[in-house]
Amino acid sequence: MSHSGYKGKSLEFLEKNKIEVGNMVRVKADSTYSGILMPRYEYSDDDHIVLKLKNGYNIGLQIEKIIQIEIESHPSVKKENTTQPQTDPKLPKILLISTGGTIASRIDYRTGGVSPALTAAELNASVPEISKIANIDTEVLFSEYSENLLPEHWRKIAEKLNSYSRSEYKGIIVAHGTDTMQYTAAALSFSLSGFPKPVALVGSQRSSDRPSSDASLNLISAARFLVETNTNGIFVVMHNSISDDEIACHWGTRVRKNHTSKRNAFQTIGGSPVFIVKKDTIEKNPLFCPSEKPYNPKINFDSQVMLMKYYPGFDPKLVDHAINSGYKAIIFEGTGLGHVGKVMYESILRAKRKGLFIGMTSQCIDGIVRMTVYDSGRDLLNLGVIPLGNMIPETALVKAMWALGNTKDINEMEKIMQENIALEISD
């Protein structure tokens, strides 16, 4: 029996009632709830159980308040068409690499574990349209919610993609949680600069067991994007509006998650998406000029970079803490055109003397850092702070981690940070 994550009172309660994770149960408490018993995690308390309701939301129910609990039906693994899809030799081949996230969470609650969802058969069962676009192979790399990903995971994904750079696949889908998708997109853009195939990072804002899920359409559109456009590089493919009429393909270094829950949370900063997938067509942004650089993989990251968002009351001693802790670079999210208060100058000077790289972006997110307009900016330039154009702060952070992974030389680092490696600077 699986009671994954339950302990103490809640485990006792479940064992007594012969309920296990994945069961569809009916619970009488202040109201009556029907849902699937979900697993719990290490830091959970022991006086709640968690159900996934039919509307897709999870609810925690306090054991003390439960009057009755009973199994409604056994694990609701409807025997959908989970046979391998027929391959069509006329269609191109796509690889789908699964890394976890909401898009892969559909069957979590059915198996009661965190096992990955997107096997080819399951994909075929849940998104049958996709087999008419391409023959899809699937591969599970790992299965993590993306808030738990680290630069080490970026490296794993990049190495996996690199191993397929000369493969027969027309393009590759990376199923990924949305929380840190933009960081991974940036990391792949730098480490696999010039990648010869199109890569679509695809996530979903609502899990595919909810009627409003964006998972299927994002996957179908990503497959169409990979097959129908003759492009290459790293993209994020997600809804472009709250309706189902447009899916956007954002360039990997210029994309940001700008809403916690909307299906069109992802936006291209300072421009428009590169492609818009519509019902019958795929429209290309005429302003987008792809890079002609050859493929040049450099898959190394060094996470000794601190992103510092400046604000009134920010303690300059944090810079000294970074120095003393062995950090090699600081990316500021400054105010406005790229400023921090005068209180920071002495600490910045010390950091520069210790050889740290200090780059400036803006917490405004959109627009260009211009440090020659005001005295504050010119002072910072004189202190050795490097302006990073209109690079978005998260992309600048990832780029610094990547640059440090490939050079230890501060002058080389300064050069790399100001060079347009993967269209991260658009103006």
Place this chain on the structure above:
Amino acid sequence: MSHSGYKGKSLEFLEKNKIEVGNMVRVKADSTYSGILMPRYEYSDDDHIVLKLKNGYNIGLQIEKIIQIEIESHPSVKKENTTQPQTDPKLPKILLISTGGTIASRIDYRTGGVSPALTAAELNASVPEISKIANIDTEVLFSEYSENLLPEHWRKIAEKLNSYSRSEYKGIIVAHGTDTMQYTAAALSFSLSGFPKPVALVGSQRSSDRPSSDASLNLISAARFLVETNTNGIFVVMHNSISDDEIACHWGTRVRKNHTSKRNAFQTIGGSPVFIVKKDTIEKNPLFCPSEKPYNPKINFDSQVMLMKYYPGFDPKLVDHAINSGYKAIIFEGTGLGHVGKVMYESILRAKRKGLFIGMTSQCIDGIVRMTVYDSGRDLLNLGVIPLGNMIPETALVKAMWALGNTKDINEMEKIMQENIALEISD
């Protein structure tokens, strides 16, 4: 003679050529430049001089490359109409408090110092339209670019406003730099909750000596807003579009600077501005419900709060550094619906055990933090992290500084942070 900020080689160069700050000069170098010699600051190098060109931009010129420098005319203090404006007893009275910033920087280069610009006479000279809207008194509180402001400055502004809470003024304009205007707006919103008059923070994205300046129209619109609407509370009044047809009045806790340079950089997050000032009308957002709470000034801030933006590779030891440095609260800018990676849990637990307040906002900026949807969120709730709804991260930071200034009790703090004090939570 004023050579404010010049030293070493550049000072010698200016003295030799008998040029002083404020002079209109013609410089022959790689090209020929006409402009006003600007003052410099403490951290400037000594091998450049800085000119403000006629297009409003500043340029640094390397002394070594200067072939010739000569005075074009004496300080360009055109004797504009700097007489006191006639008061019209039929018009209401407005107070303008100047704190610095671009909007007050017009005459910096004429006087060669950092002396504040907006005296009543100068305002009358540069924005004559305003004297037809209201009789304006002006007062200079301090003169700082807003990137240099600290919570101490918020206190000064709040106390000044508080001293006028029962005055004859119909409303008050606070001229302010745009870099940290949203932080000040939030600080005033909390500390002067229920303020009985309307307060308009007004800045400009382009200084008023540039043809594209937004300064005049922002000031005129703010005066109209104060006089024509019967509202109260703290607002930010800035351009609503890149043209001059609409000025937006944003609610002080829901506004954010979202572009480094555009005139309509300020936006209301998760909604529309409260008022739109048009050529002939002022339109009110029908969805805006003002608070009925009585005026209750609490002008205290404690800056022992750290804003931490989470990202892949974030070092959990930074939380321990915050604990050891005596911080009393941490506001996370988490990912997505309000998450941080599992690597953070142990440090968060230690912080909670030490009695720190830990609040969660989202780096998505727009949308609500919902920590019950995924295990990650529920884990963090179990660790004692407090979800802060759709409060924008910068507002949450300021609110935490304000809350800590008014209570040392963690339970009280948690209550205050979740209570809607100044419409900072809009959903």
